[in-house]
Amino acid sequence: MRFACGLILTIAFLFPAFGSPLDGTVDRETLQAIDAAQRSLRAAPDSEANRLTLASLYLKAGQNHSAVETLQPYLQSHPDAPKTLRLLAVAHLREEEYSAAKDSAERAMRFGQRDSAGVQVLAMAQLGLQATDSAERLFREAVKLDPNSVEANFQLGLLYTNQRKNLPEAIRLLEKARTLQPNLAGTYAALGSAYLASGDARQAANSLETAIKLAADNAEPYYVLASAYRQLHEDDKADAALKSFNARKKADADQRAREMRSRADYEEGVNLLSNTDQLDKAYDSLAKAVSELPTFDPGYYRMAQVSYLKGDLQNALASIRRALKLNPLEPEYYYVLARCLEDVDPRAALEAIQKAVGFRPGVPDFEDLLRELNSKAASKSPA
Numbered sequence: 001m002r003f004a005c006g007l008i009l010t011i012a013f014l015f016p017a018f019g020s021p022l023d024g025t026v027d028r029e030t031l032q033a034i035d036a037a038q039r040s041l042r043a044a045p046d047s048e049a050n051r052l053t054l055a056s057l058y059l060k061a062g063q064n065h066s067a068v069e070t071l072q073p074y075l076q077s078h079p080d081a082p083k084t085l086r087l088l089a090v091a092h093l094r095e096e097e098y099s100a101a102k103d104s105a106e107r108a109m110r111f112g113q114r115d116s117a118g119v120q121v122l123a124m125a126q127l128g129l130q131a132t133d134s135a136e137r138l139f140r141e142a143v144k145l146d147p148n149s150v151e152a153n154f155q156l157g158l159l160y161t162n163q164r165k166n167l168p169e170a171i172r173l174l175e176k177a178r179t180l181q182p183n184l185a186g187t188y189a190a191l192g193s194a195y196l197a198s199g200d201a202r203q204a205a206n207s208l209e210t211a212i213k214l215a216a217d218n219a220e221p222y223y224v225l226a227s228a229y230r231q232l233h234e235d236d237k238a239d240a241a242l243k244s245f246n247a248r249k250k251a252d253a254d255q256r257a258r259e260m261r262s263r264a265d266y267e268e269g270v271n272l273l274s275n276t277d278q279l280d281k282a283y284d285s286l287a288k289a290v291s292e293l294p295t296f297d298p299g300y301y302r303m304a305q306v307s308y309l310k311g312d313l314q315n316a317l318a319s320i321r322r323a324l325k326l327n328p329l330e331p332e333y334y335y336v337l338a339r340c341l342e343d344v345d346p347r348a349a350l351e352a353i354q355k356a357v358g359f360r361p362g363v364p365d366f367e368d369l370l371r372e373l374n375s376k377a378a379s380k381s382p383a
Contacts, residue, residue, distance in 0.1 A: 051071060055087055056070050082112025083112070119142040170196070184209075205229060229241060265286070266302070304320035313344070
């Protein structure tokens with residue numbers, strides 16, 4: 001599904017205090033904020049505000065599933081909470097669970113205010129479900145409710161551009177979005193496509209050149225820019241733009257191929273780990289997975305499990321710490337870290353399992369290990 005290039009319902013759009021998403025890159029400040037939000041929620045588990053704060057931070061960090069897990073329990077006892085329903089709809093959108101997003105967005109508007117932000121969430125869900133007529137109607141409503149919404153203007157303008165209809169209105173909407181927020185590459189790319197479709201190759205080229213300056217790694221604007229240059233009879237520039245497009249598409253294809261090879265090696269390793277006693281072969285497959293994709297944290301997590309089962313705590317610790325460096329918000333990783341440390345560093349092990357329980361309360365293995373380590377700590381304390 002081709003969504004908006006660059007916006008796509010940021011947390012800032014719904015809850016401005018939390019800023020924009022970090023695309024999965026989690027900095028120390030965000031980790032500290034998440035830790036504080038978890039403590040607040042444990043102290044007051046029935047607080048909607050605490051759940052919204054924690055879920056918003058998870059979304060900011062790209063942890064969409066954790067946001068869903070945080071919000072859903074509140075709805076079991078408060079099924080008509082519009083703020084929670086709306087943020088849950090955003091989390092489902094991020095997970096590309098469009099039917100669930102549609103259901104949550106509709107319930108949010110049924111129980112709460114029908115404002116531009118809520119209508120846009122529902123429109124994005126309809127767009128994900130390929131219901132473009134409904135999405136168009138809802139985006140028009142969102143623009144009417146808030147004429148200065150960057151997201152609504154952008155999404156409606158992009159929809160018209162992709163459908164190659166109502167192009168003057170598409171250009172007007174996209175120009176307004178650009179004026180309201182002038183540093184988004186996606187807006188300029190969409191404007192370039194709209195201008196080119198309307199026959200204005202010069203304006204198209206100008207917009208696409210700006211899009212590329214703002215986000216040089218995106219491939220598609222180069223292709224559209226090459227078409228604009230061809231219409232302007234600037235063949236050398238067209239050839240250069242097409243060459244840049246092909247180079248970026250090749251890089252994207254190479255990356256996808258690496259990801260596929262890594263996933264295949266990973267699945268082979270997990271299968272060997274789960275269903276056989278061939279731990280060495282399992283480790284080798286997992287090592288191949290992370291050599292193809294060094295940022296693939298689940299691979300290091302599984303390598304840590306294999307090393308732990310083999311009694312190689314040094315390599316287990318190295319692997320699980322690598323996994324946590326890449327993804328410090330996965331509770332399973334803290335559980336494995338605690339298992340690796342329980343005999344050599346009980347205090348660090350206790351801290352690790354406390355983090356695991358903080359991220360995902362109620363998991364029996366986590367709770368059992370927490371009780372065990374707390375009991376050991378108490379038995380060693382002076383009377």
